[in-house]
Amino acid sequence: xxxxxxxxxxxxxxxxxxxxxxxxxxxxxxxxxxxxxxxxxxxxxxxxxxxxxxxxxxxxxxxxxxxxxxxxxxxxxxxxxxxxxxxxxxxxxxxxxxxxxxxxxxxxxxxxxxxxxxxxxxxxxxxxxxxxxxxxxxxxxxxxxxxxxxxxxxxxxxxxxxxxxxxxxxxxxxxxxxxxxxxxxxxxxxxxxxxxxxxxxxxxxxxxxxxxxxxxxxxxxxxxxxxxxxxxxxxxxxxxxxxxxxxxxxxxxxxxxxxxxxxxxxxxxxxxxxxxxxxxxxxxxxxxxxxxxxxxxxxxxxxxxxxxxxxxxxxxxxxxxxxxxxxxxxxxxxxxxxxxxxxxxxxxxxxxx
DNA sequence: AAAGCGGGGCA
DNA sequence: TGCCCAGCTTT
Numbered sequence: 001x002x003x004x005x006x007x008x009x010x011x012x013x014x015x016x017x018x019x020x021x022x023x024x025x026x027x028x029x030x031x032x033x034x035x036x037x038x039x040x041x042x043x044x045x046x047x048x049x050x051x052x053x054x055x056x057x058x059x060x061x062x063x064x065x066x067x068x069x070x071x072x073x074x075x076x077x078x079x080x081x082x083x084x085x086x087x088x089x090x091x092x093x094x095x096x097x098x099x100x101x102x103x104x105x106x107x108x109x110x111x112x113x114x115x116x117x118x119x120x121x122x123x124x125x126x127x128x129x130x131x132x133x134x135x136x137x138x139x140x141x142x143x144x145x146x147x148x149x150x151x152x153x154x155x156x157x158x159x160x161x162x163x164x165x166x167x168x169x170x171x172x173x174x175x176x177x178x179x180x181x182x183x184x185x186x187x188x189x190x191x192x193x194x195x196x197x198x199x200x201x202x203x204x205x206x207x208x209x210x211x212x213x214x215x216x217x218x219x220x221x222x223x224x225x226x227x228x229x230x231x232x233x234x235x236x237x238x239x240x241x242x243x244x245x246x247x248x249x250x251x252x253x254x255x256x257x258x259x260x261x262x263x264x265x266x267x268x269x270x271x272x273x274x275x276x277x278x279x280x281x282x283x284x285x286x287x288x289x290x291x292x293x294x295x296x297x298x299x300x301x302x303x304x305x306x307x308x309x310x311x312x313x314x315x316x317x318x319x320x321x322x323x324x325x326x327x328x329x330x331x332x333x334x335x336x337x338x339x340x341x342x343x344x345x346x347x348x349x350x351x352x353x
Numbered sequence: 354a355a356a357g358c359g360g361g362g363c364a
Numbered sequence: 365t366g367c368c369c370a371g372c373t374t375t
Contacts, residue, residue, distance in 0.1 A: 044358085044370075045373095048373095049373085082372090083371040085370080086361085086369065087360090087361085087369095120360065122360070144359090157359095160365070160366095196357075196374090225358090227356090256369085257370085259369095298371080299368080340370090342371095
């Protein structure tokens with residue numbers, strides 16, 4: 001390791017001592033479990049949004065064993081609105097694995113910790129570094145941005161050659177001592193100063209070392225992901241109300257979009273929706289109401305949702321009542337399961353009046 | 354309204 | 365090794 005690289009860590013740590021954030025909820029009572037939960041949540045969401053989710057999660061699932069002993073519906077309920085629901089499912093599976101295969105303790109080495117679902121090299125390293133002060137380098141989005149700028153790494157990090165170069169730089173810059181502080185410091189620098197747009201270079205401890213700053217290339221580095229045109233799809237969401245005002249909902253398959261979350265029945269056409277209602281639920285008393293289309297963007301397609309509301313009058317056929325993946329939801333009660341954002345939106349705007 | 358964000362799973 | 369998976373914030 002060159003002298004230059006050592007001073008990188010020293011400068012960063014000095015800055016962190018004076019200016020870094022140390023009062024975030026997951027920086028208190030540090031444990032592998034708390035760091036793990038925060039890291040998974042922070043993968044997809046900003047600090048400000050994560051804080052209330054983290055606190056609710058910790059109140060309900062104070063330990064990894066408590067999480068393992070919970071129902072998936074309960075876990076997804078705490079994740080509703082955060083997105084990337086596969087990560088909540090993975091966390092639940094990983095907690096069960098820690099309970100059953102690791103005696104309730106997180107593995108303390110980078111190889112074994114990656115056997116847990118949802119934990120790769122960077123997240124595993126963050127847990128080991130922050131919770132146990134082990135000298136593992138991390139490479140999350142913040143670190144990628146900082147390293148790309150300081151060392152002028154060319155190319156998009158989605159390319160394996162670029163990613164490899166970034167990992168090498170991460171290994172070379174990560175110190176053996178004060179590793180936990182260093183990991184928090186470099187993430188903090190990326191989150192607060194070395195931001196994607198308008199970085200505050202004048203306040204940055206790496207200013208004198210940063211090639212992007214020297215060359216005024218902060219806006220070009222890191223290289224952006226190539227643009228892709230995403231397809232658009234349409235669906236009808238059918239909101240069926242029974243005589244009591246309860247709403248019919250069904251659980252989605254365990255994997256795929258909104259896996260394990262509760263949703264309204266979906267159809268391609270209004271005709272199909274009406275036929276299905278007739279066949280499985282009975283007669284309806286009012287005309288089918290169409291409501292405004294709600295558009296929802298995923299990473300790989302855009303979904304246009306046409307909500308339909310049907311009010312039933314005849315009694316419900318028993319067959320649908322018996323299934324565990326179908327239910328009638330009393331909208332004035334708390335929902336015990338995961339709900340995708342547009343489903344929550346529809347419940348709030350069209351059902352709970 | 355459109356762009357940008359991030360990491361792991363899996364074919 | 366390249367594509368799939370979300371929903372929120374920022375511009």
